[in-house]
Amino acid sequence: MVRATTAVGAVVGLGSCATNAAQDTWQPKGPNAKMIDDLQQPIFAVAGIIGIIVFAAVSYAIWRFKDRGQPIPEQTHGKPALEITLTVIPALILAVVGVFTFRVIFDLAKTDDTELVINVTGQQWWWEYDYPAQNEWGITQPIITSGQLVMPVGTKVLLRETSRDVIHSYWIPALNGKRDAVPGRIHTLRLEADEPGIYAGQCTEFCGLSHANMRMEAVALSKEDFATWVANQQAAYQSPAEGTLAKEGESVFLNQCVRCHQVDGLKRPDGSLAIAAPDENVWSGAAPNLTNLMTRNTFAGAMFDLLRDACRDDVWNAESAEFGAKYLAGVDEACLNVNDLRAWLRNAPEVKPMYANPALLADTNGKYRGMPNLGLSESDIDKLVAYLLTLK
Amino acid sequence: MFKVGSKLFLGTTGFAAVNLVAYLIFVERLAIGGVALSMLFAALIGVSAAVLMINDGDDETQPRDTALTRASMWPLIAAVGLVLLVLGLVVSQLYFIFGGIVLVAALAEWMVQAWSETASDDPAHNEFARRRLLHPIEFPVIATLGLGVVIFSFSRIMLAISKNAGTVAFIVLAAVVLAVGSMFAIRPALKPALVSGICVIGAVGIVAGGVAGTGAGLRPQLAEAAAEDHFSHRECGPEKAKYFDKKAMKTLSLRSNVAAVIELRDGKLTADVYGFSGPQQQVSVPRANPVTFIFRNFDSAERRMVAYLGTAAAATPVDGEMADKHGDTNETCTQLIPQGAEQALTITYNKPSIAQDNDKPFTLTVAGLEGQAIEVVVP
Numbered sequence: 001m002v003r004a005t006t007a008v009g010a011v012v013g014l015g016s017c018a019t020n021a022a023q024d025t026w027q028p029k030g031p032n033a034k035m036i037d038d039l040q041q042p043i044f045a046v047a048g049i050i051g052i053i054v055f056a057a058v059s060y061a062i063w064r065f066k067d068r069g070q071p072i073p074e075q076t077h078g079k080p081a082l083e084i085t086l087t088v089i090p091a092l093i094l095a096v097v098g099v100f101t102f103r104v105i106f107d108l109a110k111t112d113d114t115e116l117v118i119n120v121t122g123q124q125w126w127w128e129y130d131y132p133a134q135n136e137w138g139i140t141q142p143i144i145t146s147g148q149l150v151m152p153v154g155t156k157v158l159l160r161e162t163s164r165d166v167i168h169s170y171w172i173p174a175l176n177g178k179r180d181a182v183p184g185r186i187h188t189l190r191l192e193a194d195e196p197g198i199y200a201g202q203c204t205e206f207c208g209l210s211h212a213n214m215r216m217e218a219v220a221l222s223k224e225d226f227a228t229w230v231a232n233q234q235a236a237y238q239s240p241a242e243g244t245l246a247k248e249g250e251s252v253f254l255n256q257c258v259r260c261h262q263v264d265g266l267k268r269p270d271g272s273l274a275i276a277a278p279d280e281n282v283w284s285g286a287a288p289n290l291t292n293l294m295t296r297n298t299f300a301g302a303m304f305d306l307l308r309d310a311c312r313d314d315v316w317n318a319e320s321a322e323f324g325a326k327y328l329a330g331v332d333e334a335c336l337n338v339n340d341l342r343a344w345l346r347n348a349p350e351v352k353p354m355y356a357n358p359a360l361l362a363d364t365n366g367k368y369r370g371m372p373n374l375g376l377s378e379s380d381i382d383k384l385v386a387y388l389l390t391l392k
Numbered sequence: 393m394f395k396v397g398s399k400l401f402l403g404t405t406g407f408a409a410v411n412l413v414a415y416l417i418f419v420e421r422l423a424i425g426g427v428a429l430s431m432l433f434a435a436l437i438g439v440s441a442a443v444l445m446i447n448d449g450d451d452e453t454q455p456r457d458t459a460l461t462r463a464s465m466w467p468l469i470a471a472v473g474l475v476l477l478v479l480g481l482v483v484s485q486l487y488f489i490f491g492g493i494v495l496v497a498a499l500a501e502w503m504v505q506a507w508s509e510t511a512s513d514d515p516a517h518n519e520f521a522r523r524r525l526l527h528p529i530e531f532p533v534i535a536t537l538g539l540g541v542v543i544f545s546f547s548r549i550m551l552a553i554s555k556n557a558g559t560v561a562f563i564v565l566a567a568v569v570l571a572v573g574s575m576f577a578i579r580p581a582l583k584p585a586l587v588s589g590i591c592v593i594g595a596v597g598i599v600a601g602g603v604a605g606t607g608a609g610l611r612p613q614l615a616e617a618a619a620e621d622h623f624s625h626r627e628c629g630p631e632k633a634k635y636f637d638k639k640a641m642k643t644l645s646l647r648s649n650v651a652a653v654i655e656l657r658d659g660k661l662t663a664d665v666y667g668f669s670g671p672q673q674q675v676s677v678p679r680a681n682p683v684t685f686i687f688r689n690f691d692s693a694e695r696r697m698v699a700y701l702g703t704a705a706a707a708t709p710v711d712g713e714m715a716d717k718h719g720d721t722n723e724t725c726t727q728l729i730p731q732g733a734e735q736a737l738t739i740t741y742n743k744p745s746i747a748q749d750n751d752k753p754f755t756l757t758v759a760g761l762e763g764q765a766i767e768v769v770v771p
Contacts (some may be wrong), residue, residue: 111667130676279742286680
């Protein structure tokens with residue numbers, strides 16, 4: 001028992017000392033998170049002091065008055081002065097905490113000075129981001145992406161959150177608190193990052209089988225780099241050159257993937273636009289838009305990195321001045337985390353549980369929750385990987 | 393150990409157990425019926441245990457001998473309930489349910505009365521035992537039924553008289569209730585018979601009024617509204633419903649979580665989109681997710697908002713909404729609403745904007761207002 005307690009204590013203690021905890025709530029990287037931090041630090045200190053006093057008093061009472069066979073002391077009832085004092089002091093402390101808490105709540109809810117609006121839609125088990133047209137940012141046509149939220153630094157970004165299926169909760173600890181994404185409602189959450197970089201988060205409302213795998217990353221770029229990213233996202237689709245493996249992969253994509261996944265500008269052999277129909281195949285009605293997939297660093301609801309470990313570390317640990325260029329370089333063949341991507345294409349439900357058992361589809365009118373096993377051949381996977389690498 | 397009451401409840405418990413097992417085997421395992429029967433079984437076990445523990449409630453301090461039973465009305469009422477129950481199988485579900493309730497209540501009263509009359513040789517003690525057991529159930533049920541009849545009768549009065557007369561009647565009745573209640577409160581020494589008499593006279597008066605109101609029927613406006621087709625507006629043509637609630641605003645929750653508020657003011661159509669400053673001409677909404685727009689009309693004329701839903705199956709109004717997709721036009725719309733009123737419209741856009749003709753995007757327009765439209769963009 002003592003050993004187990006010591007071991008647990010050691011793990012907790014050492015865990016608390018981690019310096020690379022990407023989701024540490026005590027390391028704010030933006031003004032909204034700092035507001036919360038500035039509130040919680042003194043409250044935590046005051047609560048800690050009060051806690052120590054209470055524990056000390058209780059421990060003293062237990063030790064001092066424990067049963068040693070002494071006679072029961074005189075029993076009295078009621079001490080109004082003491083009782084009132086012990087009621088008023090906590091009430092005053094809570095009132096002070098309440099005043100500062102309400103001020104922070106209202107400050108965090110401000111939206112009238114918003115500079116950039118991004119619609120965020122949650123579904124099992126990934127986040128979709130769409131950027132409505134905003135000419136001041138060069139967004140002349142909507143941009144749609146997933147997994148990574150890209151935003152300019154030093155900018156008040158307003159997320160308009162909703163959900164397509166169940167309740168999810170959006171949380172990037174370094175940038176702000178949590179906000180539920182609820183079907184039928186639009187909730188707002190403001191993010192602002194001080195420095196370029198990647199800030200990790202994850203869904204914090206239990207939302208089904210792969211809730212723990214529903215992650216997200218906010219990528220903050222300098223305003224110049226953000227403009228570059230916007231321009232690239234709006235660039236016209238480039239079909240792979242004829243006779244290449246990637247061109248064959250495009251055909252596989254058109255035969256298989258486009259049933260759910262949209263790639264803007266992709267055309268069928270007859271010249272018509274290929275329009276995905278996730279509303280006919282997926283329970284949530286949506287699947288990630290894969291236009292410019294290789295400009296992102298993650299896939300499968302940010303559960304997997306598109307970059308190999310070394311390349312990923314190179315981007316994550318880049319200095320602020322170099323971060324934008326490294327992130328905008330996207331994913332190339334040398335850096336592609338091909339093993340996880342191939343495993344995903346081979347049998348997605350095997351690597352990310354998604355209720356893909358056909359026997360359970362009756363409850364969803366034949367629609368899948370997440371990506372099913374498509375039964376692709378290794379040859380098709382080769383072609384698809386080659387094609388996906390061109391989506392930059 | 394096992395007396396009449398114990399045998400009765402144990403038998404009922406066994407019967408419930410058999411029913412439960414039969415249901416689970418022959419009907420369905422995971423069904424609400426199984427849960428209900430399980431609860432009934434558990435409740436009967438509790439009752440049986442209680443009856444066993446109190447030894448059927450027999451008071452052994454009282455001498456037991458042959459006791460004369462009183463005449464009882466419960467067999468007659470149970471028979472009426474049974475007839476209604478059987479009749480309901482053929483005539484109406486309402487008869488069946490009402491008959492079932494009457495039958496169960498009468499059997500319960502009958503059983504308890506039969507038990508209490510043989511509990512001891514002292515009729516007074518037996519009556520006390522019966523009351524002790526049944527009054528906690530009888531009084532709330534009778535009070536609820538009585539109040540229900542009074543409230544229902546009052547609603548019949550309100551539906552029969554005009555709106556203005558209804559307002560006066562409501563105020564007068566409320567004032568009378570307040571005055572009489574105050575009098576009872578400040579004069580606690582009033583005779584119970586007087587208090588009961590006043591309450592009974594008031595209740596009888598309202599019930600009589602309700603009977604008269606039912607005979608008179610609904611006031612003309614309500615009768616006409618009941619006969620209207622409240623969904624006639626879905627044709628986006630001339631308004632047919634005369635008494636439809638054109639100021640329908642749905643719920644506060646919905647109104648605070650809309651995709652956009654579309655306003656018609658001074659002949660100009662604009663969108664107020666939360667998060668964006670100033671009026672907008674474009675609204676971006678997620679695909680395959682119901683989104684709600686509120687249309688506010690500040691124009692002096694009655695106006696309706698029309699949503700163009702694109703090519704076939706590109707977008708659908710949400711089921712159960714007041715607006716519905718109309719025929720071949722691929723449009724849905726709000727009611728014609730007067731100045732200052734507003735109405736919500738909920739739509740699911742299943743296909744993206746790029747799937748639509750370039751010259752015919754998803755739009756929100758106002759009928760009769762040419763050249764203005766709010767574009768709905770679906771990424």
